[in-house]
Amino acid sequence: MNKKTYEVLAETFRREDIDTCFALLGDANMNWATSLAGMGVRMIYVRHEHCAVAAAMAYARKTGKVGVATVTCGPGLTQIMTALPAAVRANLPLVVFAGEAPLKSGWYNQGIEQAPFITATGATYHALHHPARMPDAIRDAFLEARTMCRPVVLGVPFDLQDRPWEGDLSLPAPSAELVPQVGPIPPHPDDIARAVERIRDARRIVVMAGMGAVLAGAGAACRRLAQRCDALLATTLPARGLFHSDPYCLGIAGGFSSEAGRKLMGEADLVIAVGSILAQHNADDSKLFGQAHVLQIDIKPLTVSQARIAADSHIRADARLGVEALAAATERRPVTWRSEETARFIRETPADAEPFPIEPDVHDPRGVVAALESALPQEWEMVNSSGHCSYFFAQMPSRPQDRFLTIREFGAIGNGISFAMGVAAARPDSTVVLFDGDGSLMMHVQEIETIVRHGLNVLICVLNDGAYGSEIHKLRSEGLSDEGAVFGRPDFAAIARGFGAEGERVTNLSVLPGLIDKFSRTGGAAVWDFPVSDKVLSPVIRRAHGKGKH
Structure with missing residues (x-):
């Protein structure tokens, strides 16, 4: 009977047959997360809270299980506001263990009313304030996530987590045993x-x-x-x-x-x-x-x-x-x-045959995608991000659905690297290829270090046009300056090497077969930087913002 409450809560999670948790630790969740890790659950420690939830989304999609993530209270929780609406709209089952400010404190620096933030995204928030009820509440959260296919966030004050456990140690049956066993609905x-x-x-x-x-x-x-x-x-x-x-x-x-x-x-x-x-x-x-x-x-x-x-x-x-x-x-x-x-x-018929003049020393993004489609092994896992480049990468007709992940229900860029980590955790014996744009990758480029640290097998292919692609084309169609959306071309190969990954700037597509052969033998983490023209508009942009639209 010397258990702490956080240990009992971690054990309740473990009984839900979870094997992976994406985490960023803080005062309000680190004891619980450390206890969960000690029970054999694989922890992927990310560099940003958003990435923990986004990775859990891809993990849930790929495994069919409930994705699990954990963040701390206050600023830790507010950082996940972009990922949750996407999970809600994609009908993905998640349970997020978030701390709450200690109840005993009259004032706490990171204290905030957390429920309104979560419910505004369409997710469910449960504040767990009665210790004896907490194991049942966790079980019910997993049951809700499974049956309703949506994210559920649990807020647990960390002073309550640290209290000695005084309740019953016979924990509730896991949620999987309570899911209604019903057959599929036949048509009338x-x-x-x-x-x-x-x-x-x-x-x-x-x-x-x-x-x-x-x-x-x-x-x-x-x-x-x-x-x-x-x-x-x-x-x-x-x-x-x-x-x-x-x-x-x-x-x-x-x-x-x-x-x-x-x-x-x-x-x-x-x-x-x-x-x-x-x-x-x-x-x-x-x-x-x-x-x-x-x-x-x-x-x-x-x-x-x-x-x-x-x-x-x-x-x-x-x-x-x-x-x-x-x-x-x-x-x-x-x-x-x-x-x-x-x-x-x-x-x-080509997916898009519109001609564009291509400047020297850069690629047509459609040519890059065609070369990758031709050369990448069929058994590798593909992950498409969002943004202007995602149209081009979606045009890979030979890739089957179970090897190509697309989640973009909220229209936010910056998710790709997190999704790739989630797929890599779900498919540890596979090679994962992320297709991303430079603007999107820069938003969470720090997670290259997470990929390296956890030994995830991820290859990142980035179309680098030196700008936010959708925005520059829309601004130009309006006859406005594109200055606010142009940032220059980062050297992603050098950035990757700085994080301990391999990096290549691919200026000649003929070298792709050799690079792929090498990576298939070595694996690990790598970033391939493809400089592309910023003059090539996707059909999506042309239809909505082409010449004469404004």
């Missing part, structure tokens, strides 16, 4: 019958899969449905690569669509959206599908999504069961759209 026959009529009357159909389809294992069923109804395939951005080997896959549906994808999706008169929330970007603000009827298959069907009418009819069902039932009930149609001509058009 009437919904299937109406959808079959809709398919029968349609001329050109696209079957589009989202993350719900990925999680339900609906990929094969979507292919069968597309074959039966002469449909083409597409995915949302997070699900990109689900149909990477199918010759009739258009790739990403949304702002990141290729030229071939935009043309063919614009011809569709029926889009069958499987396990997708039908976000604004997914339909490129309603400009992608034209006048197509949208049929949604989802366990939570909706009509309005992100302030737009997104779906016209619905099948309420598990993604896989819904698609399987629809495919079984659909009479096979004659092949017209799924022709060799269509497959050739998809295969041979």
Whole structure:
């Protein structure tokens, strides 16, 4: 009975079958975190609190487990405000152990009302102030994260953590034992019958899969449905690569669509959206599908999504069961759209063929991505960041969904290196390749040291245009000075070496196969700096901010 409360709380976490925790220590969480580490949980000690939560997000996505992070109270907690909305919108289950200011103090320098900050992001906050109830509250937090697929933050005053434990040492059953054991939701026959009529009357159909389809294992069923109804395939951005080997896959549906994808999706008169929330970007603000009827298959069907009418009819069902039932009930149609001509058009049309003059001594970013797509081993894990460069890196059609991570639901840059750490922790026997921009990488470049210190196997490929790419192009389109978004080209190779990693400035793409061969043999941490032109605008920027838009 000599245990401290923080030891009992750490033991309650350990019983939740966690094996990794991303942490930055302070007064209000360091005893708890040290106790958790002593119980065999792998601790990844990062250099910024945001990075702890962002890494836990990628870890949760890759493992299917609840991601766990810990930060201290006050400023430690306020630093995670950018990561939490992204986790909420990406439906990622997290539990964050955050301290709170000591209750016994009349005033504390780092004291702050923490709950409003957390709830403003859409996450849940629980203040744990009754020690005897704390183990049950932790179990309930994991249960909420698992069943609701969202982040839960626990605030525990650190003077209460330090008290001798006076409660029962028989801890509650872990949350996994309490998750309702229910089967997937089958579709109603009437919904299937109406959808079959809709398919029968349609001329050109696209079957589009989202993350719900990925999680339900609906990929094969979507292919069968597309074959039966002469449909083409597409995915949302997070699900990109689900149909990477199918010759009739258009790739990403949304702002990141290729030229071939935009043309063919614009011809569709029926889009069958499987396990997708039908976000604004997914339909490129309603400009992608034209006048197509949208049929949604989802366990939570909706009509309005992100302030737009997104779906016209619905099948309420598990993604896989819904698609399987629809495919079984659909009479096979004659092949017209799924022709060799269509497959050739998809295969041979460049994602973006817009010509740009490229200055000497810099690359076209599209050329860099094509070279990496050709040379990087298929089994390596890819991580795409946010920002202007992310469009280019998304155009890697040979990469399967389970080897390519994209989380960008909040539109924030600076997350890439954290996501790469999370994937590296989830896939310790794999090589992780991060694709990032210079502005994004600079936001948390200190985490190169974390990668080196923890022996994570991460290669960072950075497109270095010396600026915030989206901002310079938008400012220029407005006829305004881009001075506030131009910073010059950092020498990322030298920065990497300063942190103990390998660094290369790649001025000739022909050396890539040799560099990749060397890294495949040595592993470790490395940064490859690709100087690219700041004159190449992605199609996303051109459509929204091109010449004549303002």
